[in-house]
Amino acid sequence: MKLTFTHFFSLLVLILFSSCASSPNIETDQDIIYDLSSYRSFQIENPSKEEGASQISLNPILYQRIERAIRSNLQNKGLKESSESDLIVRFYLATDREIDRSQSFNNYNRRGFYSDLDQRYHRVDKDSFSIRFHDSQSEEVVWYAFSRFNRSNTPQDQAEVNELINKALNSFKN
Numbered sequence: 001m002k003l004t005f006t007h008f009f010s011l012l013v014l015i016l017f018s019s020c021a022s023s024p025n026i027e028t029d030q031d032i033i034y035d036l037s038s039y040r041s042f043q044i045e046n047p048s049k050e051e052g053a054s055q056i057s058l059n060p061i062l063y064q065r066i067e068r069a070i071r072s073n074l075q076n077k078g079l080k081e082s083s084e085s086d087l088i089v090r091f092y093l094a095t096d097r098e099i100d101r102s103q104s105f106n107n108y109n110r111r112g113f114y115s116d117l118d119q120r121y122h123r124v125d126k127d128s129f130s131i132r133f134h135d136s137q138s139e140e141v142v143w144y145a146f147s148r149f150n151r152s153n154t155p156q157d158q159a160e161v162n163e164l165i166n167k168a169l170n171s172f173k174n
Contacts, residue, residue, distance in 0.1 A: 031141065034140075036173055040080065045088055047090065047092050069158070091131045128146065128149070143172055
């Protein structure tokens with residue numbers, strides 16, 4: 001009996017820890033009018049990097065890592081990179097600065113009265129990316145991926161970026 005309880009408890013702890021692991025949610029969509037299996041080549045167009053205040057905190061090396069990861073993933077799917085391509089791949093990075101408010105509900109002043117005046121505001125930087133595959137003839141978007149995550153969870157090295165892009169492009173079936 002003790003052995004089964006130990007197994008049950010271990011499984012419960014494993015489920016609890018795995019639910020705490022944060023992995024960015026990636027949304028994808030495709031236009032079913034286009035047959036993704038008909039595409040054989042791609043070309044990556046470099047995104048325009050704005051020099052605005054909202055973009056100043058974006059890591060320019062992240063652009064390079066994402067481009068490498070997209071290229072590698074598509075080549076692994078059997079597509080060839082070509083200047084006369086079937087698909088044009090465009091990706092975008094953005095950052096949003098938000099203000100989160102937290103409030104403590106356990107505050108009592110000296111007279112014992114509840115006070116809700118303890119509010120804290122902190123800045124949260126959220127990064128997002130989108131990848132868009134365009135048909136080279138019609139310029140229409142045939143496949144799309146989007147993800148948004150806290151700056152603290154932003155991929156930091158090429159392996160992490162590869163993992164994120166692989167997860168995003170997993171639903172792209174050619």
